[in-house]
Amino acid sequence: MRNTFSEYYSPSNEDYAQFLEGGKIALDANVLLAPYKVDADARKQIFEILTQLRERLWVPYQAGYEFFKNRPSVMAGEEKVYQSLETPLVAARKKIEDHAKSLSGHPVVTPLETKKILDGIDRIISMVHTLQKGRDSRLEDSLRDDPILAKWENLLESRIGERPSPEGHSELVEAVTKRYAEGIPPGLQDEDKPENSHGDGVLWLQILDKTKIDRLPTLLITDDVKDDWYRRHGGKTIGPRIELVREMQDSAGVAYYQQPLASFVQRAGAFLHKPVSEKTVTQVAGITSSVLSGSAFERSVYSALLTQFPTQDVTQYPQEFYPVDLSVRIGAVVVGVVVTLDSALARRNIALNLNQALKGRKFDAILLVTPKPLNSKASDFLMNLAEGAVKPLDAVTWHPLRSDSFRLAGTVASLADQARSIVLGP
Incomplete structure (x- = not known):
């Protein structure tokens, strides 16, 4: 039964070992960006696992392109943090000021005490403004001297897909457009995006082309949680779309599986005897859950x-x-x-x-x-x-x-x- 309907099965421990020991592990752009979104301990554990698997790693050109395109905005994500800090502070100040006005003449809360409270909040808001003001200069320095990028450069040397020629890229886009018209995943949910609507489809075709050459079992690590990548049951992700597994089997004759990064570091870490902490798994899973399907x-x-x-x-x-x-x-x-x-x-x-x-x-x-x-x-x-x-x-x-x-x-x-x-x- 497993042989006939293998696409419906999650890999056994023996099957999973084939991906890690003799297969190819493809990394999506969101995985390359993940270390920027977790703390130092989680980052260290992620890179320890990937370093041990470095001979198996490969990044499709499309994933590398999207990584460099999105890297500045991810590194500048602290701006949102400052905005989320400032908004409740301003709202709190307004509420306190309005409440103080309603207590005008009250013997307990004097105007002087109210002013001290408001001045304290104003100082905090000013500090947040100062931090945000220095963001651009810090971002430029971070882009120039980026230890995470240096890690990736060392880990992925000679493991990046070849850049397609303009003609080759046009052919890929044309093929993806045809797939969309026929309702073939992945990328269907991006079809009408004003920008990079063909990105997922191009990524998949590059993985297919590479696998047809290497003929190795392929494991894709991606935090793209849209329904045209993963199948779900009862609200839970239970594996890649059946169509993707079948297409890989039919076109390259090899096994295919995909996982979010959190699931990968947990299972691969156990297999490599490098167990990751629950804190790391929670942090990495939080990256995925913040991106809604x-x-x-x-x-x-x-x-x-x-x-x-x-x-x-x-x-x-x-x-x-x-x-x-x-x-x-x-x-x-x-x-x-x-x-x-x-x-x-x-x-x-x-x-x-x-x-x-x-x-x-x-x-x-x-x-x-x-x-x-x-x-x-x-x-x-x-x-x-x-x-x-x-x-x-x-x-x-x-x-x-x-x-x-x-x-x-x-x-x-x-x-x-x-x-x-x-x-x-x-």
């Missing part, structure tokens, strides 16, 4: 709504049958919820789904949920759509790691109130 984001939105509304009033819909992903019934009205990772609304089906949902009779209001704010073009599109609609339409930015369910539920309830006044009248 479409299905994971929808599940998060669904779970958040279930915490605020009765279970029987929150419904999930099969995407192929309905223009919305979820709905919430509040009294006599139903709010349809369209969930997407694409804050640019570049994917063609998003506009189609919104239009269809607004014109249909099943939903009384429509809410668009994205994990990032809409860009200006998308905002204009939504505004124009709302102006021409007879039903309330709104959008909310919500992320499971940065937002609470009350905010999401509040937006749904507000839309329901608007719809109720239309459906039932004043």
Whole structure:
């Protein structure tokens, strides 16, 4: 049975040993960037494992290209840290100032004491500004003298895929476009991205081409958690897409498997007798979980709504049958919820789904949920759509790691109130 349906099986310890001892371990760009996102101890453990496997390592050209392209923005990620520090400080200052005004004349809290508290917060905000101001100069120094890059240079010497010629790259893009039209993964979820829409497909074809030459069992380490790379069951990742395993078997005649970095360091570390700490596994897994897949984001939105509304009033819909992903019934009205990772609304089906949902009779209001704010073009599109609609339409930015369910539920309830006044009248 295993021989006939091998693509459905996770590798046994013996199978996994073949990848580590005599196979090829391909690294995606997100894995090359991972050491910048963890602490020194976790970084050390990751590199110890990879160093022991250095003869097996290989990086497709596309992964190397995306690594160097994205490296500056990843290294500059501290800017977001400063922004996340400043926002609650400014909000706290405003609340304290407003509360102090409401206590004007109170004998306990004098104006002088209030001023001291506000001055203290102002000093902290000023310090955050100073730290952020020096970011650009520090980034330039870090890019020039980068110990992590030096580690990769030493580890991956002569282990990078060859850069394709312009003609070769065009052929790859053309092949990926054809695959997308036929619904062949990976990369389908990036098809309508305004930039690098063919990146995943090109990466995969480069891995295939390399494997056809080497004929070695291939293990891809990637933290790309989108559903066109991994298959899931019950919300859990259970292995690569079956299509990918089959294609590798059919085209190169070798075994194929893929893992997120956290799973790799845990299993490979045990095999190499270099066990990694639970702290390292947690940190590395956190990198992956901060990058949402479409299905994971929808599940998060669904779970958040279930915490605020009765279970029987929150419904999930099969995407192929309905223009919305979820709905919430509040009294006599139903709010349809369209969930997407694409804050640019570049994917063609998003506009189609919104239009269809607004014109249909099943939903009384429509809410668009994205994990990032809409860009200006998308905002204009939504505004124009709302102006021409007879039903309330709104959008909310919500992320499971940065937002609470009350905010999401509040937006749904507000839309329901608007719809109720239309459906039932004043």
